[in-house]
Amino acid sequence: MSIIHTARRLLVSIAAKKMAMLENNQLLECYTVSPSLKAPSCVADSNGTPTGLHEIADKIGQNQLEGIVFKGRVTTGKLFNEYNGKAAERNLITSRILRLRGLKPGKNAGPGCDSYQRYIYIHGTYHEDRIGQPFSGGGIEIRNTEVIELFDQMETGDLI
Helix, strand or coil: CCCCCCCEEEEEECCCCEEEEEECCEEEEEEECECECCCCCCCCCCCCCCCCCEEEEEEECCCCCCCEEEECCEEEEEEHHHCCHHHHHCCCEEEEEEEEEECCECCCECCCCCCCCCCCEEEEECCHHHCCCCCECCCEEECHHHHHHHHHHCCCCCEC
């Protein structure tokens, strides 16, 4: 597989819990993020944040309200502050979704390790107070205003 380098890309450090947005090798922004509560892993059902080269496969949530909750990549029609009790404790996917596709067959693409089939996202979270701590179920969580900013600037095919 030949990888076409993109002008825009994101670099994620799971250990540092940081994500840098670059364009033409210039740092545009640096974000604090929350990777998985589990150890990094590309294995299916591990709930670990996968490693290796990825691309943005899908952008979900265009023109939705900040704080809107998604379930199965479809809006619920409710904002996160409309949830309470056990529902509010869950790790809600909010505002926007950047769905990732792994680009390394046998590592993060293909049977038993496929990031796309694992539904790995960069997404907003109801628990912004936990940003900077491992907390996600496998993807990368970021503040709602920041995921909207990323969504508006990144394109499908941009590299992670």
